[in-house]
Amino acid sequence: MSTKKRKRGSFIVAVILPFVAIFAVVPFSSQFDFTVLGLPFLYFWMFLWFPLTALCLSVAWYVFDRHDYPTEEGADEQ
Amino acid sequence: MTAFVFAVIILLSLYFAFRSRHGHDVSNIEEYLVAGRSFSGLLLFFLAVGEIYSIGTLIGLPGGIYAKGVSYGYWFLGYILLAYPVGYFIGPLIWRAGKRYAAMTVPDIFKGHYSHRALELIVTISALIFLIPWGQLQFAGLEVALSALGFHLSPTVAVFLAGCIAFLYIAVSGVRAPAIVSILKDTFMVLAIVIAGVAVMLAVHGVPKVFSQAAAHGVSTTIAKPQDIVFTLTTILFQALGFYVTPLTAPFLFTARSERTVKRTQRIMPLYMLMYPFLIIASYYAFLIAPHLEQANTAFIVTSVSLLPPWLLGVVAAGAALSGILVLATISLAIGGMVSRNLVRNIPQTSQRKWTQIAIVVYLIVSMALTLGAPTLMLTLINTAYYGFTQLFPGFIAVFFSRKVTPTGVAAGLLTGEVAVLVLYLSQANFYGVNSGLIALVLNFIVMYAVSAIFASKVSLRAPVAHAASVDRSAL
Numbered sequence: 041m042s043t044k045k046r047k048r049g050s051f052i053v054a055v056i057l058p059f060v061a062i063f064a065v066v067p068f069s070s071q072f073d074f075t076v077l078g079l080p081f082l083y084f085w086m087f088l089w090f091p092l093t094a095l096c097l098s099v100a101w102y103v104f105d106r107h108d109y110p111t112e113e114g115a116d117e118q
Numbered sequence: 119m120t121a122f123v124f125a126v127i128i129l130l131s132l133y134f135a136f137r138s139r140h141g142h143d144v145s146n147i148e149e150y151l152v153a154g155r156s157f158s159g160l161l162l163f164f165l166a167v168g169e170i171y172s173i174g175t176l177i178g179l180p181g182g183i184y185a186k187g188v189s190y191g192y193w194f195l196g197y198i199l200l201a202y203p204v205g206y207f208i209g210p211l212i213w214r215a216g217k218r219y220a221a222m223t224v225p226d227i228f229k230g231h232y233s234h235r236a237l238e239l240i241v242t243i244s245a246l247i248f249l250i251p252w253g254q255l256q257f258a259g260l261e262v263a264l265s266a267l268g269f270h271l272s273p274t275v276a277v278f279l280a281g282c283i284a285f286l287y288i289a290v291s292g293v294r295a296p297a298i299v300s301i302l303k304d305t306f307m308v309l310a311i312v313i314a315g316v317a318v319m320l321a322v323h324g325v326p327k328v329f330s331q332a333a334a335h336g337v338s339t340t341i342a343k344p345q346d347i348v349f350t351l352t353t354i355l356f357q358a359l360g361f362y363v364t365p366l367t368a369p370f371l372f373t374a375r376s377e378r379t380v381k382r383t384q385r386i387m388p389l390y391m392l393m394y395p396f397l398i399i400a401s402y403y404a405f406l407i408a409p410h411l412e413q414a415n416t417a418f419i420v421t422s423v424s425l426l427p428p429w430l431l432g433v434v435a436a437g438a439a440l441s442g443i444l445v446l447a448t449i450s451l452a453i454g455g456m457v458s459r460n461l462v463r464n465i466p467q468t469s470q471r472k473w474t475q476i477a478i479v480v481y482l483i484v485s486m487a488l489t490l491g492a493p494t495l496m497l498t499l500i501n502t503a504y505y506g507f508t509q510l511f512p513g514f515i516a517v518f519f520s521r522k523v524t525p526t527g528v529a530a531g532l533l534t535g536e537v538a539v540l541v542l543y544l545s546q547a548n549f550y551g552v553n554s555g556l557i558a559l560v561l562n563f564i565v566m567y568a569v570s571a572i573f574a575s576k577v578s579l580r581a582p583v584a585h586a587a588s589v590d591r592s593a594l
Contacts, residue, residue, distance in 0.1 A: 055203045062196050062354065067347050069340040078326030080339035082188050083398065086195050090391045093199055097206050097385040109210070109378040 046104040054100035058093045062086070120268070123432025124439070128283065131302050131440055135287040135295035142294065147470040150292035151222040151455045152372040159383045161297045162374045165448075166383070167390050168300025169370060170198065171307070173259035173442035176434075180401035181415035187338035189346050191398060196354040199388055201361035206384040210377040211518045212368050215583045222372060223452065224365040224510065225460040231517045231580055234525035235463075241510065242460040244536050245365035246453060248506035250485060252366065253449045255503070256280075256442040257489040259415075263438040266419040267431060277489055280439070281482040284446035289475060293373060296447045303444060307437035308393045310430065314418070315396025317425040318403040325399060332405040345551035352553040360508025360555070366452050446482075454478040502543045505555035509535035512563045518584045523570045531566030535559060 041049075065072065065085055072081035079087070144150045157165065182190035215221065219230025224245060229238040257277050264276055271279075287295040322328055333339055341347055362368060374380045397418065404417035407424055411417060422434050454474035458465050465473050512531050516523035538558035541547075549557065 051207070054206050058203050059200055062200060063351055066192070066341055066350050069347075070342045073340050075326060075329065078324065078329060079395075080188060080329055080333075082192050082340065083395075086192060086199070087392075087395050089199060090388050090394070093202060094385060094388040097203065097388070100206070101382065101385055105381065109376075109381055111376075111378060 041104075043108065046108070050100040050104035053104070054097050057096050058089060061089055061092070119428040120432040120435065123429045124269075124435045127302070127306060127433070127436035128439065131299045132283065132286060134298045134302055136290050138294040138298040139291035142291075144290075144292045144294075145471060147459075147467055147474070148220075148222060150471050150474070151451060152216075152369065153293050153297070155217065155372060156375050157297065157373040157379070158375065159379050162370070162379060162383050163386060164300040164304065165293070165297040165370045165373060166367075166387065167304055168296055168441075168444045169367065169448050171304070171390070171441060172445040173256050173263065173438060175397070175441065176307075176418055176438045177259045177262055177415045179397065180404070180418035181413075183398065183401050184404055184411060184414040184417040189338065189341045189350055192341065193350045193353045193357075195391070195394060196350075197357035197361070199391060200354060200358035202384050202387045204358050205362045205387070206381060208362055208514070208518070209371055209380045209384055211584055212362065212371045212514070213374055213377050213380045215517055216368075216372040218583065222369065223455040223459055224363075224368050225456055227368075227517060228513060228525075228528070229460065231583070232525035232528070234529075237525040237529045238460055240529050240532060241513070242456050244509070244532060245456060245507060246461070248503045249365055249449055249453055250481070250488075252503045253446055253481070253485050254489050256445050256449075257485065260439060260442040262413065262415050263419060263442075264435060266413075266416040267423065267435045267438075269435065274490055277486050280443050280446065281486050284443050284450060285478060285482055287443070287447045288451055288478065293370075293448075293451055296444050296451075297373070299440065299447075300444055303437060303440035304390075306433050307441060310422070310426075310434040310437050311393050311400065312396045313430060314400040314422050314426060314434070318400050318421065321425060322403070322406070328399055328402050328406070332402045335405050335409055337402075337405060345548075348551035349553060352551070352556045356508065356553045356556040356559060357504065359559075360504070360511050363510045363514045364504075364507045365456070365510070366449060366507075369452055369455070370448070450478040450481060453481050502539050505539045505543075505558065506536055508555055509539065509558060509562055511559060512566050516566065517582070519582050521579060521582060523566060524573065524579070526573055527566045527568075527570030530569040531562040531564075534565040535562030538562070 065082070069082055074081055076084040142149055142154070146154070148154055179191070179194050182194060215227045215231070219227055221227045221230060225238050225242040228234070228241050257280060260280055261273055261276055264271065287299060318328060319325055322331070329339070341350055362371070371380055374383070400421045401417045403421045404411065408420050411420065419434070422431060426434065451474075454477040457477035458470045458473035462473070509532055512535070513528045516528055535558045538561050539555060542554035542557060547554070
């Protein structure tokens with residue numbers, strides 16, 4: 041993969057995905073007037089995306105970004 | 119018992135703060151303000167959460183939910199969550215700019231990139247204007263939390279003690295103190311929140327009852343009105359974008375030892391938010407036991423008082439107090455650094471630490487006096503503080519990416535944005551619910567690019583920060 045492709049992939053997974061997930065449900069929230077596991081849907085959805093966002097960022101890091109951020113010499117030994 | 123546990127935790131925090139100096143020469147200004155750019159991911163994480171989850175977590179969020187229901191909760195949680203993906207991208211660039219220009223404050227970056235004294239001053243002064251009320255907000259939150267918990271200290275004594283403790287933290291150890299104290303504070307705060315949430319679940323026999331009974335009280339569970347939908351979306355967008363560029367948050371990124379550390383740390387930041395379900399359940403419980411709270415801000419505290427044993431209330435009180443004091447400490451460092459490095463010119467590096475501390479003392483005294491003497495005077499600035507300092511975002515984007523934007527353009531955009539924030543707030547204008555900070559931000563961008571294009575600079579501009587290699591060894 042070229043650097044440009046890696047950057048685009050990382051942007052889609054780490055930024056676009058969580059933003060779309062959090063934004064997309066808001067305009068239709070009146071249709072989501074039910075509970076999941078006892079939580080009103082909007083809370084359930086938000087809470088669900090706490091770990092999912094961490095997952096998105098981790099995937100972006102392991103798949104696309106980590107080679108572009110080399111460990112600096114000696115930095116981790118300090 | 120409550121007071122005893124509270125006092126022990128506060129004393130413990132002072133002990134940790136003093137110890138954190140051990141083995142480091144804090145007379146060096148770089149060591150003092152940004153820990154010599156040496157923090158590991160773990161310390162960076164704690165410094166960040168210490169600053170992000172301030173007294174507002176225990177006061178503002180429960181209060182907002184109590185007063186407005188899910189629409190408040192959704193944007194509040196949404197902007198913090200989405201700030202981390204934004205930080206994953208711009209955090210490493212902020213660190214790179216900081217390294218390249220040996221920056222210890224936000225204005226240092228603009229000074230280094232543009233070598234333009236007027237721009238440096240405009241950035242410094244606007245940051246100071248909006249940071250001072252941010253500190254007062256912490257004092258005010260502390261008063262609400264401690265008095266609701268039954269600590270009948272006079273406001274004067276409470277504010278004075280908080281100011282003194284904040285000063286003691288940083289006077290001895292600089293930025294290392296808030297990082298270490300934050301480990302203590304977050305352990306206790308998360309513990310208190312989770313225990314309160316679990317206590318509620320046990321008290322009402324399950325989560326569904328909390329929300330169904332709150333709904334029976336007429337609390338909204340959806341965001342229905344078009345204006346509320348627009349407000350929710352634009353507020354999340356605006357605050358998530360601005361999160362990492364404030365004069366308060368950007369400097370803590372400088373403490374990291376590398377870009378890699380900054381980027382990797384962002385991955386775990388959202389996991390801290392897993393304490394929010396417990397906090398929200400505890401806040402909703404306030405509807406059931408006290409449906410007509412006079413002060414909505416005390417929703418979480420009211421729940422804690424009704425369910426927790428005295429020693430745990432001491433933990434809640436200490437967690438609340440430490441979160442307010444920690445933010446005061448980091449605000450003090452940011453303000454002190456800007457005064458000694460950017461506002462006043464040509465203070466030699468060797469005496470900057472002394473001047474930083476003098477500025478901090480003056481700041482804390484002025485803040486205490488304003489909190490006690492004129493609490494409403496600063497109301498406008500408090501309400502616009504976040505909108506105000508987020509206007510630095512376009513300037514950062516120019517430093518990272520643009521070969522065209524001139525220092526005059528950045529300054530003109532910033533001033534436009536700040537004025538727009540104040541005008542929109544004072545006139546109470548409403549454009550279909552669009553967040554007024556976002557409107558100001560758009561104007562800011564337009565003016566920045568327009569002025570740069572019209573008055574094209576003759577001076578050569580430095581290469582954008584993002585275009586340099588990720589490890590820039592040729593930099594100063």
